[in-house]
Amino acid sequence: METTKKPIILIVDDVPKNIQVLGTLLAKFNCELAVAMNGQQALDTVAKIHPDLILLDVMMPVMDGHETCQRLKSNPETKDIPVIFLSAKTESEDIVKGFELGAVDYVTKPFIGSELLARVKTHLSLKKAQQIVEEEVNTKNKFFSIMSHDLRGAFGIIMSFVELIQVNREYLTQDEIDELLNDIAKTSKNTLGLLEDLLKWARSQTGAIKFNPEKIAIKDLFTEVCQKQKDIAQAKDIQLSSSATEDKVIVGDSNMVLLIIRNLIANAIKFTNKGGKITVSAEDTGDFIRTEVTDTGVGIRPETISKLFCIDSKVSTTGTDNEQGSGLGLVLCKEFVKVNGGKIGVESTLGEGTTVWFTIPKYKEEE
Incomplete structure (x- = not known):
């Protein structure tokens, strides 16, 4: 706390x-x-x-x-x-x-005592507000510095591969050229993912993404995301399963909640070894529905957990099959969970697995 x-x-x-x-x-x-x-x-x-x-x-x-x-x-x-x-x-x-x-x-x-107290209260509030604004500005400046470094690095790699092919085309075998082109394609794909996540985050900060809450059966979202992630999980021989009853109903923005679940499952697949298991479940906690994505993956170090949702300490780690990521997925999840009125957290044991959970307000029938 x-x-x-x-x-x-x-x-x-x-x-x-x-x-x-x-x-x-x-x-x-x-x-x-x-x-x-x-x-x-x-x-x-x-x-x-x-x-x-x-x-x-x-x-x-x-x-x-x-x-x-x-x-x-x-x-x-x-x-x-x-x-x-x-x-x-x-x-x-x-x-x-x-x-x-x-x-x-x-x-x-x-x-006059009441007048003095009122002025003290006002200026303490203004000071606190100023500190919050300054912290947010400093945090976002650091974030953009990290993003600029990552983007420059990615484009630098792409350009170096292209120049290598241009300068040494006559000395390279077709297999070597194909390998370089594959590296270019992979780096370009990762860079595009970084840009897309960056744009989503920027839109969420400016209010460009509209919040449209509606009544949603969480089971339907599980089914939709798991169906789309099934092939990726099967490629690593990972068992992906979900469980939620029809009565687990939330009030939230379906597009945002889908993105949250999709990112959490994609992360779980990324950090779970071949032959592992991932389960997605929902629990009624009273005023909220708590969703958990649990894997049997590599786990997260305690000192890393506190940085996962911070934009000024972007954490991007290679997956168990050398998968790359933007490091912004969990930051986006935190933003969208917050917009939907919920909370998000992580529980993990190194070498045993991780559970990422989030809550969304439960739909309640009007009395």
């Missing part, structure tokens, strides 16, 4: 009574408090704990609030920490100066 980190609020004031009042008010928040008695102490404290919000008095000894704020905003490490000035000064020029120095808000003393 992920735990939510409590926000840290730094109170900077040289009057102990003010600190006590602020501490009592802020105790209503689920937060951690830190205290500094002047600007220099505040800078030293910020360097150690990096708070999420600073309540900064203006009139203080050693270093006043204005200079403290100026130093915070001039430091790349602390410039994004929101600062709310607390001051008895009500002149407009003092308030304007505070905003010019980079403060996000200005509360005059004596302050």
Whole structure:
């Protein structure tokens, strides 16, 4: 389970009574408090704990609030920490100066407790939203960097094979040329799969793929996907079976759920040795139908499982019969499961097999 980190609020004031009042008010928040008695102490404290919000008095000894704020905003490490000035000064020029120095808000003393709490809550929410956006942008930038590297590598291989044939055609036997052409075809096919998965993911992020929920018998989806994957499984002598009763009915987008099941079965075939077994099953868990794709394959290392659904740590491993993949299949599955209102997870034992499960809301008759 992920735990939510409590926000840290730094109170900077040289009057102990003010600190006590602020501490009592802020105790209503689920937060951690830190205290500094002047600007220099505040800078030293910020360097150690990096708070999420600073309540900064203006009139203080050693270093006043204005200079403290100026130093915070001039430091790349602390410039994004929101600062709310607390001051008895009500002149407009003092308030304007505070905003010019980079403060996000200005509360005059004596302050109204409910007003201060409302402003603190607002700026903590804004800070959290900003962090989420920055994390998503950084994650997607890393993802596109990985994709660019993979695509360049794939096209580089294709071009090198083509140039090899062009330059050495007269020295190559027909068998050698056929082998190079087969390598070109295989690499081109894998690259096309990567591009298709990349485009699907991009469309899911931009909302270009419409969500059309409907009543679906999960058994029908199992039958459709298993029928299409049967030949691939038989080529590796893998037994593919599915089980679901007619009463296992979901509310979801059929195209998305089909893609999820298809990708999970394709992955299971990829990482199961010849003569293995794959089963697809459905279970009613109350509000959801839980689908499981279980194989007797090679399994997944524990340190790899946490990376499977992360776009910034794309995992692509060669299958038991040297099958290639884009590494985006499970990322797409996670996106589509989320859109359908469910969850997805993996349970695996190295050398014994893997179960990938996902949930979709169960269809319920209107009462």
